[in-house]
Amino acid sequence: MSYRRLLLAGDSLIEFYDWQVRFADRVVWNYGRAGETVEGLLSRVPAIINQVRPDFILLMSGTNNIGMDDYAFIPNYRKVIECFSAAFPDADIFINSLMPIRLPWLSKSAVPRVNGLLAKLASEKGVGFLNIYEYFLNQNGSSHQDCFLGDGVHLSEFGYARWAEVLEGRIGTL
Structure with a gap:
């Protein structure tokens, strides 16, 4: 199956990349929002539904929840x-897994x-x-530093690629 209309929704990890450039032969709706939690995404769903007609939906949410020690989402x-x-x-x-983010207060087993x-x-x-998740680990099983910015959460260009x-x-390819 090859998809033509992509909806990507979630947090800053979605928002901060130009998915339309990467997937130039498709229609891409980027509904990422910095700082957004799952609850925030849920509140935006009705508006999103009224604006798009996707055949593929990728959800990337929860990173900000666990960053705030909220696991009840x-x-x-x-x-x-x-x-x-x-x-x-x-x-x-599709639900996108969370990435192996590095935050001082976050246990290695949390993600x-x-x-x-x-x-x-x-x-x-x-x-x-x-x-x-595994694509963002190094040989030692830790976060691949080249994939992330200095904050340990947001992705570098290498990570986005x-x-x-x-x-x-x-x-799929068209």
Whole structure:
């Protein structure tokens, strides 16, 4: 399957990259918003639904939740998926895994644990799970520093190129 109309929604990791340039042969809607939590995305879903007609939806949310030590966002993530599924029954929806971010107060097991919950949610809701976590690790199993900016959360150009390659493998070529 090759998708032509891509909706990418979530936080700054979506917002800060020019996906339209990377996927120039497709229509790309970038609905990333810096600082956004899953709850914030849920509040924007009705407006997004009224503005787009995607055949592929990628959701990247939860990073800001765990950055604020909030791990109770899965029920709201479920609602986000349900809203998009109801509005676009023919679109393929994917949850993007969280990346191996580096924050001083975040345990090394936090992101893999949340990714497990997101993978389970994807399975329960019958949507895809794009697990990119491993693509951002170095040989020692730590965050690949070349992929991230100094804050340990946001991606470098190298990191975005790596993510886009994995995503391109999922959406197919035209």
